[in-house]
Amino acid sequence: MTTRIVELRRGILKKNDELAAELRARYVAAGVLVLNLVSSPGTGKTAFLERTMRELKARGARVAALVGDLETDNDARRLASSGAPVRQINTHGICHLDAEMIGKHLEDWPGVELNQLDYLFIENVGNLVCPSSYDLGERIRVALLSVTEGEDKPLKYPTLFNSADAAVITKIDIAGPCDFDREAALKNINEIRPGIRIFETSAKTGAGMEEWLAYLATARATQG
């Protein structure tokens, strides 16, 4: 018997990273801005996305969404009410979306061609841990946090917040009753991800939406 050490130096998620890179190239070639929305369950991703998609459609933009969910298609049905194409991805217990699932659901999507879209939103499974490891080829990763969740969420989940390109605080219309400490939340987000754009929004009242939509338009215009 001889003992030998074999050097490998191989990324464990290499397969996902390669698929994500292919997807990213496809998105850019098609001229579609792709966003990956990540938050805890109950943050209000769906309500926020519903409002975003409705407002973008009203401005003449072509939008679509892929929606990850462990079991149901409730969120997809809610989003479809905007009239935009929405496709459900049931992960059946898997805690995150990966690049392979996205690639598969982009194929044969009835009536949807990437190059006919301006924006594609990917609503990830409600989870603040696992989705942060899986690149979906998105241009913008959005970390969402609601005023009901506690200002220290960014400190508790630094991986996600550090890897995000934009942060969205949701439900600010009920910040008062929730005793939401705005300054602490902004400070914590900045401590984990210095310089990140932060949007304070309410899907209910529309607060903060103008700023968010302007950010999307700029990001789309400067892509690729």
Added chain:
Amino acid sequence: MHELSIVTSIVETVTESLADYPGARVKEVRLRVGALASVIPESLDFCYGIAAEGTPLEGSKLVVDVLPVVVHCEPCGLDVELDGVQSFRCPRCGTPSHDLRQGRELEIDSFEIDEIDEAKEKK
């Protein structure tokens, strides 16, 4: 909890590489995991035992080297190591930095095997 899919990928990758070393048994697999990789070494270890069962990796040890976060500090002109993942500021001058140079790694560094000696094999 995506640790099981991570260890499954480790077992698959190492098993593939073993094709070059017929009959070898794996003693140890060494990982490089960044402090921001969002995997828990204890959970990896727990899942590893299950994923390795019935493979040439069964009974081997998983060694996790945790790599601290390193950011580039513009004013200092240096890559600096952070104490933890609660504040992304240069420990020397306090300037915030998002220029990450290390900390998201999730990779198999190497593995150790017991090879069957060729002489013995020929008998």
